[in-house]
Amino acid sequence: MYSGIIDLPWWGYILVTMVLTHVTIAGVTIFLHRHQAHRALDLGPVPSHFFRLWLWLTTGMITREWAAIHRKHHAKCETAADPHSPQVFGINRVLWTGVFLYVRESRNADTLERYGHGTPDDWLERKVYARPYKFGILLMLGIDLALFGIWPGALIWGVQMTWIPFWAAGVVNGIGHFWGYRNFACADASTNFFPLGILIGGEELHNNHHAFATSAKLSSKWYEFDIGWMYICAMEKLGLARVKKIAPRLRLGAARPTIDLELLQAVVTHRYDVLAKYMKGLRQLAAEEFSRLKIEAREGRVMKRLLGEDRAALAAPQKERLAALLAQSEPLSRGYAMRAELEALWARSAASHEQLVSQLQDWVARAEQSGIRQLEEFSLRLRRYAV
Numbered sequence: 001m002y003s004g005i006i007d008l009p010w011w012g013y014i015l016v017t018m019v020l021t022h023v024t025i026a027g028v029t030i031f032l033h034r035h036q037a038h039r040a041l042d043l044g045p046v047p048s049h050f051f052r053l054w055l056w057l058t059t060g061m062i063t064r065e066w067a068a069i070h071r072k073h074h075a076k077c078e079t080a081a082d083p084h085s086p087q088v089f090g091i092n093r094v095l096w097t098g099v100f101l102y103v104r105e106s107r108n109a110d111t112l113e114r115y116g117h118g119t120p121d122d123w124l125e126r127k128v129y130a131r132p133y134k135f136g137i138l139l140m141l142g143i144d145l146a147l148f149g150i151w152p153g154a155l156i157w158g159v160q161m162t163w164i165p166f167w168a169a170g171v172v173n174g175i176g177h178f179w180g181y182r183n184f185a186c187a188d189a190s191t192n193f194f195p196l197g198i199l200i201g202g203e204e205l206h207n208n209h210h211a212f213a214t215s216a217k218l219s220s221k222w223y224e225f226d227i228g229w230m231y232i233c234a235m236e237k238l239g240l241a242r243v244k245k246i247a248p249r250l251r252l253g254a255a256r257p258t259i260d261l262e263l264l265q266a267v268v269t270h271r272y273d274v275l276a277k278y279m280k281g282l283r284q285l286a287a288e289e290f291s292r293l294k295i296e297a298r299e300g301r302v303m304k305r306l307l308g309e310d311r312a313a314l315a316a317p318q319k320e321r322l323a324a325l326l327a328q329s330e331p332l333s334r335g336y337a338m339r340a341e342l343e344a345l346w347a348r349s350a351a352s353h354e355q356l357v358s359q360l361q362d363w364v365a366r367a368e369q370s371g372i373r374q375l376e377e378f379s380l381r382l383r384r385y386a387v
Contacts, residue, residue: 004149013152020156021163022201024058027051028168029201029228036119037067040216041232044240052120056129056136057143059164063125065106068116072105073173074213075115077188083111084173087189091178098169137161167200176206183220184211184272185279187310195224202226211272212247220247248387255383259361261353266385267360268346277381278342279308281374282335289329307336331372338367338375 008016031051034040043051055061069083076082083105086094094101105111120129129136140160145153171193180191190210197204197218205218205226219226235241248269256263267274283304290300306314306322314322326333341363345356367379 002145002150004145004147004153006147008148008152013148013156016148017156017159020058021160023054024160024163025167025199025201025203026228026231027055028059028164029203030231031055032061032063032066033070033203034216034228034232036063037070038214039118039244040214040246041244042242043235047235047240049124052124052129057140058137058160060134060137061164062106062130064112064116064119064121064130067119068112068114069102069105071115072111074210077190077210078177084169085189086174086178091174094177095170095174098173099165102169168203172200172203172206176203180207182207183276184208185275185308186210186272192224195221197224197226197228202228208247214245215247216243217246251386252381252384253386255380259357259364259383261357262387263383263385264345264353264357264360266387267382269387270385271346274382274385275339275343278339278378281378282307282332282339285335285372285374286332289332293328295325307332311340331370334370335372335375338363 030041031043031048032055035043035048052063055063072081073083073085078085078087080088082088084094084098084101089101119125141153141157144157144160147153148156175193176191177189178191180193182191184207186207188210190207192205192207194204202218203209205220205224208218208220208224209215211220216232217226217229219229232241232243236243250270250273251266286304286307287300290303295303303322303325306318309318311319311322326336341359345360345363351359364379364382367375367382370376
């Protein structure tokens with residue numbers, strides 16, 4: 001039986017497989033995701049064409065389709081129009097069969113027309129990479145068989161073909177909207193499901209990405225690591241890439257004595273941190289009120305979750321439970337209402353700067369005069385945000 005050009009020990013084939021699949025992951029996160037879908041960086045012709053060729057060989061995915069589906073995911077996140085939300089389809093369906101949701105959406109001409117703009121449209125894309133027949137993955141099979149022999153080559157190719165469908169279409173789209181920790185209180189259900197973004201190229205930090213979708217860097221906290229960002233930095237030093245945007249770095253200064261336009265801009269810039277810190281204080285207030293009202297622990301956990309949800313997205317029975325709780329606690333009711341007012345500061349695009357500054361002044365004044373410890377402490381932190 002043909003043994004291939006390269007003869008390796010068993011662990012050598014495993015190592016080769018991990019390297020090959022990691023290159024594919026790098027192509028997805030750097031080229032398809034950060035470069036094509038979000039324009040967070042520019043890639044030079046060498047890495048750009050390399051990634052296009054490699055992804056054609058190892059996934060058969062078409063750049064325009066991938067970018068369009070991902071952009072629609074952000075535009076319609078956690079709604080019925082989201083191509084692959086586990087909040088809509090269920091975690092098991094997205095985790096194990098997410099690739100079929102991707103294929104179904106790729107056949108939606110309206111999605112491609114509306115969200116697929118700006119992707120490669122040269123001769124190679126039209127005549128080679130975007131052809132309906134997956135010649136690239138068959139060529140990859142031939143290369144694997146020639147290099148590693150019949151059985152090792154077939155197994156390596158099989159892993160390559162299932163790597164992205166499972167880890168990207170399944171794990172990132174599934175686990176990344178279902179389980180994990182959140183640094184930022186986004187309107188969607190995105191999570192960071194592991195702080196070390198190595199296996200999936202940094203895509204493990206999915207909540208960070210949804211908070212700042214156009215950032216080329218996905219890590220945020222000191223303990224988080226984004227290997228995709230490391231590769232981008234290396235390519236930038238070599239002149240092969242140019243970073244266009246990263247998430248704003250949190251800055252806290254001395255508390256401002258007056259509420260002005262500069263503070264408003266800082267609050268809007270750091271709005272996800274603002275909301276996360278506010279929710280932390282609201283949960284502390286809720287714990288104190290639950291203790292006073294003698295609400296049992298299990299019910300308290302449910303109510304804390306409802307306090308953090310978008311009220312408009314709650315079902316009627318949940319709204320009734322929440323309203324009944326808030327009717328029992330004036331401090332909690334006030335804290336919950338002021339959260340919505342705070343969010344409105346960066347949601348009212350039609351309001352003038354003067355109107356927004358006035359609203360922020362009023363909000364801070366009421367928080368400081370509320371007699372609620374958590375609101376008073378938060379208003380002091382709010383005065384410290386800086387651009």
